[in-house]
Amino acid sequence: xxxxxxxxxxxxxxxxxxxxxxxxxxxxxxxxxxxxxxxxxxxxxxxxxxxxxxxxxxxxxxxxxxxxxxxxxxxxxxxxxxxxxxxxxxxxxxxxxxxxxxxxxxxxxxxxxxxxxxxxxxxxxxxxxxxxxxxxxxxxxxxxxxxxxxxxxxxxxxxxxxxxxxxxxxxxxxxxxxxxxxxxxxxxxxxxxxxxxxxxxxxxxxxxxxxxxxxxxxxxxxxxxxxxxxxxxxxxxxxxxxxxxxxxxxxxxxxxxxxxxxxxxxxxxxxxxxxxxxxxxxxxxxxxxxxxxxxxxxxxxxxxxxxxxxxxxxxxxxxxxxxxxxxxxxxxxxxxxxxxxxxxxxxxxxxxxxxxxxxxxxxxxxxxxxxxxxxxxxxxxxxxxxxxxxxxxxxxxxxxxxxxxxxxxxxxxxxxxxxxxxxxxxxxxxxxxxxxxxxxxxxxxxxxxxxxxxxxxxxxxxxxxxxxxxxxxxxxxxxxxxxxxxxxxxxxxxxxxxxxxxxxxxxxxxxxxxxxxxxxxxxxxxxxxxxxxxxxxxxxxxxxxxxxxxxxxxxxxxxxxxxxxxxxxxxxxxxxxxxxxxxxxxxxxxxxxxxxxxxxxxxxxxxxxxxxxxxxxxxxxxxxxxxxxxxxxxxxxxxxxxxxxxxxxxxxxxxxxxxxxxxxxxxxxxxxxxxxxxxxxxxxxxxxxxxxxxxxxxxxxxxxxxxxxxxxxxxxxxxxxxxxxxxxxxxxxxxxxxxxxxxxxxxxxxxxxxxxxxxxxxxxxxxxxxxxxxxxxxxxxxxxxxxxxxxxxxxxxxxxxxxxxxxxxxxxxxxxxxxxxxxxxxxxxxxxxxxxxxxxxxxxxxxxxxxxxxxxxxxxxxxxxxxxxxx
Numbered sequence: 001x002x003x004x005x006x007x008x009x010x011x012x013x014x015x016x017x018x019x020x021x022x023x024x025x026x027x028x029x030x031x032x033x034x035x036x037x038x039x040x041x042x043x044x045x046x047x048x049x050x051x052x053x054x055x056x057x058x059x060x061x062x063x064x065x066x067x068x069x070x071x072x073x074x075x076x077x078x079x080x081x082x083x084x085x086x087x088x089x090x091x092x093x094x095x096x097x098x099x100x101x102x103x104x105x106x107x108x109x110x111x112x113x114x115x116x117x118x119x120x121x122x123x124x125x126x127x128x129x130x131x132x133x134x135x136x137x138x139x140x141x142x143x144x145x146x147x148x149x150x151x152x153x154x155x156x157x158x159x160x161x162x163x164x165x166x167x168x169x170x171x172x173x174x175x176x177x178x179x180x181x182x183x184x185x186x187x188x189x190x191x192x193x194x195x196x197x198x199x200x201x202x203x204x205x206x207x208x209x210x211x212x213x214x215x216x217x218x219x220x221x222x223x224x225x226x227x228x229x230x231x232x233x234x235x236x237x238x239x240x241x242x243x244x245x246x247x248x249x250x251x252x253x254x255x256x257x258x259x260x261x262x263x264x265x266x267x268x269x270x271x272x273x274x275x276x277x278x279x280x281x282x283x284x285x286x287x288x289x290x291x292x293x294x295x296x297x298x299x300x301x302x303x304x305x306x307x308x309x310x311x312x313x314x315x316x317x318x319x320x321x322x323x324x325x326x327x328x329x330x331x332x333x334x335x336x337x338x339x340x341x342x343x344x345x346x347x348x349x350x351x352x353x354x355x356x357x358x359x360x361x362x363x364x365x366x367x368x369x370x371x372x373x374x375x376x377x378x379x380x381x382x383x384x385x386x387x388x389x390x391x392x393x394x395x396x397x398x399x400x401x402x403x404x405x406x407x408x409x410x411x412x413x414x415x416x417x418x419x420x421x422x423x424x425x426x427x428x429x430x431x432x433x434x435x436x437x438x439x440x441x442x443x444x445x446x447x448x449x450x451x452x453x454x455x456x457x458x459x460x461x462x463x464x465x466x467x468x469x470x471x472x473x474x475x476x477x478x479x480x481x482x483x484x485x486x487x488x489x490x491x492x493x494x495x496x497x498x499x500x501x502x503x504x505x506x507x508x509x510x511x512x513x514x515x516x517x518x519x520x521x522x523x524x525x526x527x528x529x530x531x532x533x534x535x536x537x538x539x540x541x542x543x544x545x546x547x548x549x550x551x552x553x554x555x556x557x558x559x560x561x562x563x564x565x566x567x568x569x570x571x572x573x574x575x576x577x578x579x580x581x582x583x584x585x586x587x588x589x590x591x592x593x594x595x596x597x598x599x600x601x602x603x604x605x606x607x608x609x610x611x612x613x614x615x616x617x618x619x620x621x622x623x624x625x626x627x628x629x630x631x632x633x634x635x636x637x638x639x640x641x642x643x644x645x646x647x648x649x650x651x652x653x654x655x656x657x658x659x660x661x662x663x664x665x666x667x668x669x670x671x672x673x674x675x676x677x678x679x680x681x682x683x684x685x686x687x688x689x690x691x692x693x694x695x696x697x698x699x700x701x702x703x704x705x706x707x708x709x710x711x712x713x714x715x716x717x718x719x720x721x722x723x724x725x726x727x728x729x730x731x732x733x734x735x736x737x738x739x740x741x742x743x744x745x746x747x748x749x750x751x752x753x754x755x756x757x758x759x760x761x762x763x764x765x766x767x768x769x770x771x772x773x774x775x776x777x778x779x780x781x782x783x784x785x786x787x788x789x790x791x792x793x794x795x796x797x798x799x800x801x802x803x804x805x806x807x808x809x810x811x812x813x814x815x816x817x818x819x820x821x822x823x824x825x826x827x828x829x830x831x832x833x834x835x836x837x838x839x840x841x842x843x844x845x846x847x848x849x850x851x852x853x854x855x856x857x858x859x860x861x862x863x864x865x866x867x868x869x870x871x
Contacts, residue, residue, distance in 0.1 A: 019369060019373040039322070080268045116223065157633050159632070159633070160577040187606050211643075265500040321415035353383060388416075389790060391416035393779070394783065396724075399726075473762075490832065528542050538677045717770075747859050755847045774837040
């Protein structure tokens with residue numbers, strides 16, 4: 001209150017505003033209803049949200065400039081979706097990848113490009129040239145060894161040809177030219193491939209494994225498609241239509257039923273599945289949060305009518321802030337949309353503080369409007385200063401390079417002024433209309449009085465303990481780290497994440513590479529040689545990496561083998577057999593197996609088992625034999641074609657490389673790319689740190705995914721550090737202007753520093769790193785802490801004592817609990833990043849309450865009757 005010239009106290013201008021709104025409640029409520037309806041209509045008509053995370057950081061950062069230059073020279077779009085095809089056999093994997101690629105290429109509206117980096121005429125003819133000379137010799141020797149059964153099958157690729165090949169081979173066993181043990185591998189393979197009595201085949205048959213006499217290596221069982229989809233960034237899942245089309249193609253081709261597994265990963269599936277993970281348990285979390293907030297509001301104000309007023313005021317403010325955000329930025333991003341929980345949490349705090357104080361000031365049977373005016377007089381300054389300080393803190397994010405949080409800061413900062421205006425105008429009007437009952441007289445809790453007295457009497461003990469805790473927490477800060485790997489924020493149960501982690505275990509497939517551009521291929525090769533000498537590097541690729549060494553010797557060996565195998569691989573093909581001929585060949589082969597001599601009872605038992613399966617197949621229906629032939633023989637025909645291609649290599653030079661391959665590694669003006677892959681699991685932060693540190697020494701201008709991960713994380717941390725320092729300084733200046741005493745400003749800011757130290761120290765102790773998700777919770781925690789401490793300091797300056805038992809402490813306590821239980825429910829999320837945000841919120845709010853209710857009273861001491869009044 002201020003005194004008039006006549007010496008009478010008159011309300012402050014804030015109290016007069018509250019009084020006017022309370023007296024004209026219907027007008028204010030009607031205007032708010034019309035205004036909020038207009039805001040909602042605007043939001044529905046203009047709401048837009050981009051999920052393009054690439055735009056969240058400033059393009060003016062040095063590493064972003066290098067990244068953009070590299071992306072212009074070598075566009076990365078072809079890998080937006082990575083389709084990983086794993087087959088039970090090399091034949092199944094190749095057939096599935098080829099059929100899926102063909103189908104996707106036909107859908108031009110959904111896919112702009114579909115590329116198989118390990119397929120095409122170049123690899124079909126020249127892949128063997130990339131093996132060592134010794135490996136080439138081994139492959140040729142095995143092909144020559146397999147010639148006796150390759151020939152009969154090549155001339156008759158049917159069940160008859162397969163059975164006749166067995167019969168001819170067994171004749172050699174019978175004549176003593178070979179032993180049955182030599183046929184163990186093909187006999188075992190055919191036993192697994194032929195159906196049992198129920199018609200089911202227990203395993204898949206691999207012709208390549210039979211020809212090479214070895215199990216296929218993992219790279220032979222996996223093929224990759226790089227797909228560039230059409231994206232719609234106006235949708236929460238921009239690639240949903242394309243991803244659905246790929247899955248539909250897999251179902252239509254029945255790949256999942258034929259020993260093939262198709263998985264999707266890459267930037268688009270990772271992002272889309274991340275949003276899908278966020279949606280999991282969303283109803284549960286929303287229910288928990290809503291119930292917890294309403295419960296805390298009930299415990300705070302004990303009036304359903306007051307709760308309705310607070311919630312209505314918050315919702316009107318939320319609609320207004322949302323519309324304002326769309327007006328300023330035209331769309332939200334995945335970070336700025338987080339202003340919603342920020343606004344709700346802080347808006348509820350303002351409403352709780354006003355309503356709790358109103359309940360404390362209104363005696364039973366007294367009028368509503370005078371109580372509201374008195375509330376405005378007592379709380380108006382505190383709410384105004386707190387809201388202004390929080391807004392200043394949020395607006396400090398605006399100049400940072402982290403555009404996502406910069407937009408969040410602007411919207412949340414402006415939103416605080418909206419929340420303040422509504423809580424001093426609309427909320428009093430709604431309370432006047434709702435006419436909630438006055439609160440019964442509350443007696444002070446003796447236990448709280450004892451605690452309050454103890455804190456004040458032993459304030460130096462409390463301060464000493466707090467200082468020790470702060471010092472310990474500060475000592476732990478060097479062990480706090482920021483986890484810049486976004487993979488750690490995603491659910492490992494999601495297909496895209498599990499697939500990406502699987503690829504990362506193979507250094508040759510790791511997406512976390514470093515890239516460099518050099519003026520020409522020669523310069524790129526010289527730099528590559530330096531990188532290869534570093535122990536943190538697994539491999540280095542340039543365009544020259546696709547020109548194999550020792551080609552003359554290898555081609556000579558391959559051509560000699562081609563001449564020897566020409567008649568075997570290119571025979572006169574017999575006419576397809578009739579079903580009677582197939583039955584006869586199966587019966588003959590079964591009889592030969594039973595007669596084959598062997599001293600090894602195990603081999604003899606295998607031969608008898610295969611004979612039984614051939615006999616059963618001969619006695620089955622023609623449809624069954626057709627089915628078995630369709631499962632077995634196409635793989636052999638495909639393998640035969642692959643062998644023919646491999647035996648027709650061409651001399652490889654940069655000039656003869658496929659155009660699409662050259663474009664991946666050299667620009668039209670001759671600039672060449674160097675790609676460096678890390679040694680070890682590139683999903684581990686320490687691996688990437690050492691890898692990047694070593695490579696930056698060799699080439700300071702490196703860019704690539706690894707740099708983006710590390711530098712992006714540091715840019716986020718720097719943005720928060722810069723904004724934190726700026727907001728701390730700005731709020732301090734604001735408090736100096738408002739409170740007019742350095743001591744009071746220190747008393748307000750010291751608990752905030754303590755809360756921050758205790759929160760970060762706890763994160764170290766429980767091994768909870770900061771990350772891209774939970775760091776967004778820090779502005780909310782900072783804002784709530786600023787508000788709470790300002791409330792206490794303003795009450796203390798007004799001569800308040802025993803603040804722990806006051807309505808102010810009650811409001812602070814339940815406001816913190818409303819925020820903690822409401823947004824702490826995020827801890828239950830299936831999304832690891834969101835769950836870590838909920839965890840950090842809970843930890844910090846606990847320490848906020850401790851510092852506000854215990855440390856700050858001890859710091860303030862007895863009531864201050866000497867402080868200057870006014871803002």
